[in-house]
Amino acid sequence: MKKSSEHNKRYRHAHKERAAAHAIVNRAVRSGYLVRQSCEKCGAEKTEAHHDDYSKPLAVRWLCIPHHKDEHRSLLPPVGPKLWQLRQNEKRKAQRRIAAMSRPIKETKKASLAERAVELRNSGMKYRDIGLTLGMSSAHAYKIVMQPVYK
Numbered sequence: 001m002k003k004s005s006e007h008n009k010r011y012r013h014a015h016k017e018r019a020a021a022h023a024i025v026n027r028a029v030r031s032g033y034l035v036r037q038s039c040e041k042c043g044a045e046k047t048e049a050h051h052d053d054y055s056k057p058l059a060v061r062w063l064c065i066p067h068h069k070d071e072h073r074s075l076l077p078p079v080g081p082k083l084w085q086l087r088q089n090e091k092r093k094a095q096r097r098i099a100a101m102s103r104p105i106k107e108t109k110k111a112s113l114a115e116r117a118v119e120l121r122n123s124g125m126k127y128r129d130i131g132l133t134l135g136m137s138s139a140h141a142y143k144i145v146m147q148p149v150y151k
């Protein structure tokens, strides 16, 4: 499939970039140009270099192994099968959101009831009669007319 070969290509490319960035960091640390720091989150001594952007190999953040793992879990992986899955999930979520928006809102029934109550009140009907007409207590009729929450 074209899609998957394209995907593999991108995956290999990202892998290369990452490996290159780490090689640069290792060299910089050995030469003393870059000094390994303790974990920026918890202060642990044993840390790994984390790149927010592999194209900036010397721009690193130092994180202990668990926090480094956390960081990557919270990020979208640059490429890989997981990204594809995440995109699918995002797509599905977006579709659900759109579907929810185009669906008539739950309050439609209540809204039209409130609208009718207001209409009846405007025509001069008493709350007791509005209640009887719409099948609710006069107190409730009063409440929905006075507080038209559903516009």
Ligand SMILES: [Zn+2]
Binding pocket: 039, 040, 041, 042, 043, 044, 063, 064, 065, 066, 067, 068
């Ligand atoms: Zn840590």
Ligand SMILES: [Zn+2]
Binding pocket: 049, 050, 051, 068, 071, 072
């Ligand atoms: Zn990292």
